[in-house]
Amino acid sequence: xxxxxxxxxxxxxxxxxxxxxxxxxxxxxxxxxxxxxxxxxxxxxxxxxxxxxxxxxxxxxxxxxxxxxxxxxxxxxxxxxxxxxxxxxxxxxxxxxxxxxxxxxxxxxxxxxxxxxxxxxxxxxxxxxxxxxxxxxxxxxxxxxxxxxxxxxxxxxxxxxxxxxxxxxxxxxxxxxxxxxxxxxxxxxxxxxxxxxxxxxxxxxxxxxxxxxxxxxxxxxxxxxxxxxxxxxxxxxxxxxxxxxxxxxxxxxxxx
Amino acid sequence: xxxxxxxxxxxxxxxxxxxxxxxxxxxxxxxxxxxxxxxxxxxxxxxxxxxxxxxxxxxxxxxxxxxxxxxxxxxxxxxxxxxxxxxxxxxxxxxxxxxxxxxxxxxxxxxxxxxxxxxxxxxxxxxxxxxxxxxxxxxxxxxxxxxxxxxxxxxxxxxxxxxxxxxxxxxxxxxxxxxxxxxxxxxxxxxxxxxxxxxxxxxxxxxxxxxxxxxxxxxxxxxxxxxxxxxxxxxxxxxxxxxxxxxxxxxxxxxx
DNA sequence: TATACTTAGTGTAAAAATAACACTTATTAA
DNA sequence: TTAATAAGTGTTATTTTTACACTAAGTATA
Numbered sequence: 001x002x003x004x005x006x007x008x009x010x011x012x013x014x015x016x017x018x019x020x021x022x023x024x025x026x027x028x029x030x031x032x033x034x035x036x037x038x039x040x041x042x043x044x045x046x047x048x049x050x051x052x053x054x055x056x057x058x059x060x061x062x063x064x065x066x067x068x069x070x071x072x073x074x075x076x077x078x079x080x081x082x083x084x085x086x087x088x089x090x091x092x093x094x095x096x097x098x099x100x101x102x103x104x105x106x107x108x109x110x111x112x113x114x115x116x117x118x119x120x121x122x123x124x125x126x127x128x129x130x131x132x133x134x135x136x137x138x139x140x141x142x143x144x145x146x147x148x149x150x151x152x153x154x155x156x157x158x159x160x161x162x163x164x165x166x167x168x169x170x171x172x173x174x175x176x177x178x179x180x181x182x183x184x185x186x187x188x189x190x191x192x193x194x195x196x197x198x199x200x201x202x203x204x205x206x207x208x209x210x211x212x213x214x215x216x217x218x219x220x221x222x223x224x225x226x227x228x229x230x231x232x233x234x235x236x237x238x239x240x241x242x243x244x245x246x247x248x249x250x251x252x253x254x255x256x
Numbered sequence: 257x258x259x260x261x262x263x264x265x266x267x268x269x270x271x272x273x274x275x276x277x278x279x280x281x282x283x284x285x286x287x288x289x290x291x292x293x294x295x296x297x298x299x300x301x302x303x304x305x306x307x308x309x310x311x312x313x314x315x316x317x318x319x320x321x322x323x324x325x326x327x328x329x330x331x332x333x334x335x336x337x338x339x340x341x342x343x344x345x346x347x348x349x350x351x352x353x354x355x356x357x358x359x360x361x362x363x364x365x366x367x368x369x370x371x372x373x374x375x376x377x378x379x380x381x382x383x384x385x386x387x388x389x390x391x392x393x394x395x396x397x398x399x400x401x402x403x404x405x406x407x408x409x410x411x412x413x414x415x416x417x418x419x420x421x422x423x424x425x426x427x428x429x430x431x432x433x434x435x436x437x438x439x440x441x442x443x444x445x446x447x448x449x450x451x452x453x454x455x456x457x458x459x460x461x462x463x464x465x466x467x468x469x470x471x472x473x474x475x476x477x478x479x480x481x482x483x484x485x486x487x488x489x490x491x492x493x494x495x496x497x498x499x500x501x502x503x504x505x506x507x508x509x510x511x512x
Numbered sequence: 513t514a515t516a517c518t519t520a521g522t523g524t525a526a527a528a529a530t531a532a533c534a535c536t537t538a539t540t541a542a
Numbered sequence: 543t544t545a546a547t548a549a550g551t552g553t554t555a556t557t558t559t560t561a562c563a564c565t566a567a568g569t570a571t572a
């Protein structure tokens with residue numbers, strides 16, 4: 001126990017001193033890191049796969065916000081999954097959505113490299129501290145979502161996944177790794193279930209696959225494969241309001 | 257910039273005061289986390305897949321060490337990959353080995369839940385702080401490795417992957433997720449390359465696949481598949497010192 | 513009410529991949 | 543010379559994948 005020392009933390013503004021017992025780390029050890037989660041939110045809209053990009057609220061005396069992937073520091077009492085779900089809920093008011101951790105980014109300069117350090121305060125980040133971020137991707141149905149202003153986002157908007165603008169930090173890299181992870185998981189996870197409206201046509205489903213994988217499929221072969229998936233079930237309903245032969249509607253059935 | 261305050265850190269032992277400029281986080285934000293890397297090291301030995309388990313050096317006044325996966329806090333200036341490589345090098349003196357990040361574990365209680373809190377100091381951890389760990393797995397050829405005593409490990413030993421003993425924290429969970437990730441990556445990554453000796457027989461290669469995937473293969477079909485892989489190339493050499501028909505030797509050729 | 517337009521929906525045959533299966537060969541030791 | 547051991551090798555049946563083009567159902571309009 002000889003490595004525990006008593007420290008006084010004195011705040012020169014409030015003039016308060018708080019004593020703490022602190023374990024003294026070997027010099028080289030860290031303990032000067034912040035940990036955040038970032039959440040790449042995918043939505044599918046007819047023929048385009050979109051990503052949710054936010055503009056941070058500018059602080060009162062600042063001119064403009066800055067674009068980024070939604071994220072926040074992890075709170076002391078919550079798990080990483082909970083933190084990612086919280087960010088998602090603040091923005092969309094939706095809970096229980098699909099969320100998948102795919103990579104952790106921790107380059108020591110990922111924050112400091114930023115040219116305009118003023119922007120950092122925009123993100124409530126201390127420019128002196130290193131930030132490690134655990135990245136998640138999540139999937140939401142466009143017909144369900146409703147973008148909310150949140151305490152960390154001035155505005156949120158959907159952008160085409162192939163035309164993501166320049167983002168803060170290494171967020172462009174994070175988005176492209178998320179897309180890779182999404183492609184990997186397409187067959188394994190219940191991804192169609194998460195991205196399509198409740199009732200959908202087989203053409204919509206095929207579109208989803210083609211756009212995510214950036215690859216064309218043969219219509220007949222695709223449908224043969226779908227028939228084998230017992231979680232895609234036909235409804236006794238047809239598409240309405242289209243000016244051509246209406247397609248049969250299908251739904252997903254959750255596995256038991 | 258009004259969120260930056262000047263703090264004095266006063267060490268009651270050395271009687272020194274250090275002033276720092278500190279960004280004041282919103283109350284709910286963290287900044288009280290430690291970040292570590294843990295490294296599940298797989299080695300393959302003829303017919304067994306093994307994992308490297310260390311016993312921490314007991315502190316002078318403590319009786320026994322404790323078993324765990326090798327890991328360490330991340331240093332301020334190094335990337336996560338570098339931290340994982342450093343842990344690996346300290347233990348084996350090998351550099352440039354295969355390393356893959358597979359998951360980040362951050363349950364808020366993964367450290368505090370430990371019953372015997374005394375053990376924590378054994379790991380140089382402050383029991384008051386939450387620890388998030390980025391987990392890697394790595395692969396080494398058993399015929400190359402040489403276990404070294406390191407500053408954090410009293411002794412290191414290989415254990416059968418199916419008979420891993422009880423480990424500290426959530427390290428058993430980490431090992432089983434690592435095995436899952438290894439199985440996933442078996443075909444994609446150059447895993448055989450990393451686990452077999454330089455020259456190997458097709459039976460050894462088949463063994464490796466069967467043990468990692470826990471599944472039997474037909475000898476002839478397996479060999480047909482290997483013939484398609486242009487990175488597995490036959491040598492003009494045969495096995496020596498065996499009391500049966502000697503097998504042809506093969507090597508891996510790195511892709512261009 | 514016929515026609516033009518649009519997307520939905522469907523089957524078959526060839527090719528490729530996978531799975532199942534058993535005997536002969538090369539070497540060493542006794 | 544023989545016994546023991548693991549190496550090495552081909553064929554056939556089955557399944558999966560690929561390639562390919564026309565008819566059907568509905569809407570709008572002339």
